[in-house]
Amino acid sequence: MMLDSIDKQLLVLLQKDCKQTNKELSNKLNLSVTAIYERIKKLEKEGIINKYVALLKNEKIDKAFVAFCHIKLIQHSQEYVVKFEREVANLSEVLECYHISGDYDYLLKVIVKDMEAFREFMVNKLTNINHIGSTHSMFVISEVKHTTGINL
Amino acid sequence: MMLDSIDKQLLVLLQKDCKQTNKELSNKLNLSVTAIYERIKKLEKEGIINKYVALLKNEKIDKAFVAFCHIKLIQHSQEYVVKFEREVANLSEVLECYHISGDYDYLLKVIVKDMEAFREFMVNKLTNINHIGSTHSMFVISEVKHTTGINL
DNA sequence: TGTGAAAGTCATTTACA
């Protein structure tokens, strides 16, 4: 599907704040409320807009510790890979998991309360998953930039 | 501020879908619409809910290529660090940038159209920033898990 | 905090350029 300039502007606005009313959006884009409404419905139906979510502030909910973990598997048989991916996806501390190129197989983003909680996560959860060869963790010292808004 | 069990359930629901009506939420949590309304306002005012956003599907907007870049600076003087962080935050391809512990100084999440666009990004944008010592890129082969919902 | 009901605003549908 082709996005025109208005669709793109609409997506930019909705990626910043999806609680804006169609009236507000119609003012910003010089269109009628109904036109905005129909465009948004179309973008939702096409799956371009995946979902609408509330983003929380980590620190305010006692999840201020963020770490990235590199993981290497012992073997790369279909069976090991599938099992690992299923188990890691079930860990609530793991917000993101990517299969990546390079020295390691996976990159995980982990979010917990503090260093002690991270230690427990590593010892009791992550390294309990079978087939993990080695891990290498990096701790986030500061968040320079963190957005979900993709440029269009 | 202390979150009770209802606040936590509310945040779990809003992290999944923030477009649910207060009536729907009130049914799920067995509370009145007004009670839900007041609790949400409180969570917004406290800054626990940071914002409400639309999440898009990368692939559908021609941004299917995701890479993580490690970056090491030449020097770590206050001046270099501040400049680097400001410039990297201005790059629209960089969705996330973290100052991290370990062998490298920063970890970036970059999203572009394809490998060729990534090459251009590296050559024309990223490595044009001064003070970068070395970089190491990892390409995302597949996304095993990607959520913004923090467990409470 | 909680509630139900009133007031005002918004999303959604319809008829039509």
Added chain:
DNA sequence: TGTAAATGACTTTCACA
């Protein structure tokens, strides 16, 4: 695609347990 107007649903405020 677009618009304006009607309707029903929702958010928001209020008076009160």
